């Protein structure tokens with residue numbers, strides 16, 4: 001029987017192992033830690049955001065700043081609908097939340113872990129923990145895997161080591177090119193009077209642009225103790241991960257807190273003014289923002305809260321609208337989003353055959369998961385890439401004539 005060695009007991013490695021034909025192969029998973037699936041355990045705040053209810057591969061790839069072109073063919077073969085069916089067949093009910101993120105109904109990542117461990121047990125696959133791979137030596141069409149627990153002979157290798165720099169070095173030594181690692185998915189540190197003292201203030205749909213990079217994103221936005229967070233910030237941080245690393249996280253952004261042009265906002269302001277000329281500006285509910293934020297806008301625009309709205313000057317209106325729709329803010333650093341660090345960079349995608357996730361330069365060698373230069377925004381997309389890639393590998397191996 002041929003031996004498959006899976007290096008890395010994480011999401012991609014386990015999904016691949018769970019779909020392999022145990023009648024055809026001996027399967028061994030090597031994991032350096034004392035427990036497998038540790039990232040799955042802490043994922044989604046312990047609930048594991050398994051996938052995203054987006055069932056059109058063309059739409060789905062839009063969530064991957066790196067890998068979008070390559071993943072299209074992968075998702076036409078295994079996509080979130082298939083993931084949901086896979087878990088359903090194993091009696092793990094999943095639920096779709098309002099924002100289309102998919103979680104186990106149990107709200108516990110342990111359900112997902114138990115499902116994988118069960119599959120692996122049924123397949124009589126071997127798991128070796130505290131087994132750190134140090135080096136891989138190519139021996140003809142086979143491999144010698146040198147580890148802290150001794151050497152292993154492999155007919156096929158599935159390389160799923162996540163973003164560990166040490167493990168990228170191992171594969172670089174085998175001839176693969178590595179794109180430098182940079183953080184993706186982070187929040188912006190900003191010190192500005194407008195954001196001071198109002199953490200927790202949120203906006204349903206704001207627009208953020210980085211003028212220097214000619215890039216823009218929209219979505220919910222949140223003021224934090226340190227600056228700005230929320231999907232709009234996370235998305236732009238992921239798409240511009242490389243340029244922002246080059247800027248050393250010092251750059252200017254422009255924020256439109258109400259997603260309306262200055263002209264539209266002025267029209268809304270003027271019609272409110274006509275309807276309620278005697279109201280004080282501080283108590284006027286003109287835009288869909290919180291009272292605290294409105295008062296902050298007036299403070300930084302240097303407008304007296306007690307002034308009657310009919311007495312607000314043209315210059316004052318312009319100041320208010322500029323702060324609301326075109327606020328320039330200086331970003332002076334980044335923070336990690338809820339410890340959900342995802343890295344951009346990894347094995348160069350040009351060296352992967354996306355029909356089956358095999359290496360183009362190493363025979364009988366497959367690669368999947370975060371070790372590749374693929375990453376996504378938050379929402380279950382990073383796991384979906386692991387499931388889809390792991391599944392493709394298993395199908396290719398299962399269909400090999402040996």
Ligand SMILES: Cc1cc2nc3c(=O)[nH]c(=O)nc-3n(C[C@H](O)[C@H](O)[C@H](O)COP(=O)(O)OP(=O)(O)OC[C@H]3O[C@@H](n4cnc5c(N)ncnc54)[C@H](O)[C@@H]3O)c2cc1C
Pocket residue numbers: 007008009010011012013030031032033036037038039040042043044045048049050051131132133134160161162163164166167338339340341342368369370371379380381382383384386
């Ligand atoms: C806090 C947090 C929450 C997250 N939540 C979500 C979420 O809800 N939904 C989502 O889609 N994504 C989420 N992500 C991202 C997601 O966890 C990763 O994209 C995913 O785990 C990558 O899977 P992987 O199998 O490629 O790597 P990993 O899960 O990192 O697994 C790689 C494994 O290989 C092992 N390994 C590495 N080198 C060696 C070696 N030399 N020898 C032996 N073993 C080795 C590692 O110890 C590890 O166990 C989250 C990430 C974090 C950090």
